[in-house]
Amino acid sequence: MHSSAVFLIEFGAIILGLGLLGRLAARLRFSPIPLYLLAGLAFGEGGLLPLGASEEFVAIGAEIGVVLLLLMLGLEYTAGDLVSNLKTQYPAGILDAALNALPGAAMALLLGWGPIAAVVLAGITWISSSGVIAKVLGDLGRLGNRETPVILSILVLEDLSMAVYLPVVTALLAGTGFAAGSVTLAVALGVAGLVLLLAVRYGRHISRFVSTDDPEKLLLVVLGLTLLVAGVAQQLQVSAAVGAFLVGIALSGEVAEGAHHLLAPLRDLFAAVFFVFFGLHTDPASIPPVLLPALALAVVTTLTKIATGYWAARRAGISARGRWRAGGTLVARGEFSIVIAGLAVTAGIDSDLGPLATAYVLILVVLGPLTARCTEPLALRLTGRTARRTAVEAAGEAPAAEDSGAVLRDPDTVGRP
Numbered sequence: 001m002h003s004s005a006v007f008l009i010e011f012g013a014i015i016l017g018l019g020l021l022g023r024l025a026a027r028l029r030f031s032p033i034p035l036y037l038l039a040g041l042a043f044g045e046g047g048l049l050p051l052g053a054s055e056e057f058v059a060i061g062a063e064i065g066v067v068l069l070l071l072m073l074g075l076e077y078t079a080g081d082l083v084s085n086l087k088t089q090y091p092a093g094i095l096d097a098a099l100n101a102l103p104g105a106a107m108a109l110l111l112g113w114g115p116i117a118a119v120v121l122a123g124i125t126w127i128s129s130s131g132v133i134a135k136v137l138g139d140l141g142r143l144g145n146r147e148t149p150v151i152l153s154i155l156v157l158e159d160l161s162m163a164v165y166l167p168v169v170t171a172l173l174a175g176t177g178f179a180a181g182s183v184t185l186a187v188a189l190g191v192a193g194l195v196l197l198l199a200v201r202y203g204r205h206i207s208r209f210v211s212t213d214d215p216e217k218l219l220l221v222v223l224g225l226t227l228l229v230a231g232v233a234q235q236l237q238v239s240a241a242v243g244a245f246l247v248g249i250a251l252s253g254e255v256a257e258g259a260h261h262l263l264a265p266l267r268d269l270f271a272a273v274f275f276v277f278f279g280l281h282t283d284p285a286s287i288p289p290v291l292l293p294a295l296a297l298a299v300v301t302t303l304t305k306i307a308t309g310y311w312a313a314r315r316a317g318i319s320a321r322g323r324w325r326a327g328g329t330l331v332a333r334g335e336f337s338i339v340i341a342g343l344a345v346t347a348g349i350d351s352d353l354g355p356l357a358t359a360y361v362l363i364l365v366v367l368g369p370l371t372a373r374c375t376e377p378l379a380l381r382l383t384g385r386t387a388r389r390t391a392v393e394a395a396g397e398a399p400a401a402e403d404s405g406a407v408l409r410d411p412d413t414v415g416r417p
Contacts, residue, residue, distance in 0.1 A: 009056060014043075014291075018272045024308045029139060031132045032408040033334050033365045036272050037358060056203065064239070065274030066342075067230045068267040069242040069335055073159055075132060075247015075256045081341040089408060092150070092312035093157035099304040107297055113350045116172050121342045123165055124357050125301045129334030132365060136329060137371045147313045147322035151329055154312060156354015162336065163242050172346035198250065215262055221258045222251070223266075229410050271335065277357065278338050280347055286355040289318045294359035302367065307374060320383075321376055328375025332368025337361050 017039060025032035103127030110116035133155065137143050167187075198206065210225070212218050226247045233243030251259060311325030318326065341357035344350070 007057065014273070014276065015269075018269075018276065022268075022272070030299040030369050031129075031135065031332070031334065031365050032272070033129075033132065034362050036275035036278045037338075037362060041282060041284045041358070043276075043280060047115065058260040058273055058280065061270050061273040062277035062342075063274075064227075065267075065270035065272070065277075066241050067226060067244040067338055068263060069131075069245040069271050069274070069339070069384075070162075070179050071226045071248045072260065072263060072267045073249060074245040075260045076130075076248075078249070078252050085265055089150075089153040089157060089312070090313065092308070093161070095311060096154055096308045097161070098127060098156065100301055103297060103300045103304065108353075111293065111352070113353065117350050119346070119355065120169060120173060120340060121356075122348065123169065123340045124360065125297060127162070127333065128155060128157065128305065128330050129332045129336065129365065129368065132332040132334045132368055133329055136332070136369050139369075140276050140372065142325065142329075142409075145322065145325070147316075147318045147326040148317050150318065151309065151326050153238070154308065154330065158336075159245070163245060164244050166340075166343075169343060173343055174348065195375055204253070206250050209252050210251060212343070215258070216266055219262045220256070222247075222255075222263065245409055261338055273297075274342075275335075275338060278342050278345070278354075282354050282358050286352065287359050290352050290356040291307055291359055294356050294363060297356075297360055298363040298367065301333075302331050303363070306371070321380065324379045325372070326361040328371040328373075329368075331364060331371040333361050333364040336384040340396070372409045 018036065021390040022032045023037040025035055093171040101122035104121035104123070105118040107125075108114070113121075133151065135153070137148060143147055210218070210221055211219070226244050229247050230240035230243040234240040247257075306327030307323075309325075309330045310323040313326040315324040337357060338361055341354055341361075344357075403411060
């Protein structure tokens with residue numbers, strides 16, 4: 001009875017604290033993820049007040065949080081969207097992977113962590129935060145801009161890449177041999193391909209089977225199906241997250257909209273618990289030694305993400321202003337980076353990997369919204385000055401008065417505030 005009371009007190013305090021932190025983040029107009037991570041650091045190993053009775057339940061809640069994050073991500077896309085993005089935007093996806101995964105892999109090798117840690121850190125630095133970026137686009141009123149489909153296409157390709165990447169990482173972390181790892185990857189690719197095929201051809205029938213007018217029954221069926229598939233996928237060493245993502249893709253139409261509406265509060269609750277759980281297993285004292293590498297990675301991958309977005313938007317025929325906006329918007333890292341780091345921490349790959357990932361995400365989840373706002377005006381100001389200086393030197397004349405009218409005309413945001 002006493003342990004039950006302690007559990008209720010601890011877990012209730014966690015949920016209440018997360019709610020207050022979420023309200024604070026909303027008032028400050030930035031993502032609550034860094035506050036959730038800091039809360040975990042404060043109440044975890046080496047923190048101010050370590051938790052005891054509720055830690056096991058928090059661990060289970062964290063697993064559910066990962067599953068719901070990926071399910072909701074899958075509900076955002078249809079199989080047709082994914083196939084279309086693969087056909088049209090795959091060059092941008094390849095460039096994105098090359099520019100942003102390689103710095104993470106190089107850093108892990110430079111630190112002497114070995115090839116498996118290099119694969120893990122490559123994923124952490126590669127994947128942008130879909131949740132943070134979607135919120136930033138909405139807050140800045142850019143959902144209708146011409147560069148936004150380019151941004152979303154890159155995010156879709158990153159999310160789809162996880163269906164391949166996560167099984168590979170899971171096999172590597174499990175220490176399976178080459179043959180077993182190849183079988184795991186083949187199973188993952190086969191399942192992903194089969195689900196996409198079924199979703200394209202029979203998505204309406206699947207959605208009709210799940211569909212119901214009763215919100216309670218829809219919630220139970222979708223949640224139960226997701227947890228079941230996620231559990232089977234994890235049993236097959238494919239990754240529970242990939243299983244949940246594929247369930248989301250298979251659902252479409254009114255079922256997807258209804259499930260999204262019903263599951264959004266649950267997703268937010270358990271996702272917050274997940275970020276806290278990751279912080280709980282990171283000793284705050286372990287962060288300062290890896291702060292410099294994390295900061296260096298943040299600087300490098302901020303520049304590489306901006307370059308990725310700029311190139312992809314330029315390829316799509318977007319103006320210079322839209323290219324810089326696209327690049328600055330893609331900088332934020334968040335939920336996926338922590339999911340990948342969490343797998344490595346659980347497997348005990350390297351004691352410094354978790355702290356470095358925490359510091360890296362803390363930096364970029366705060367910096368991301370700032371780069372989304374400031375990259376465009378800062379870049380245009382610098383490039384404008386450079387262009388004027390070059391023209392003046394070439395003509396041998398004194399600088400002319402600045403004509404801001406040409407700068408302000410942006411065809412990508414015509415008619416928008």
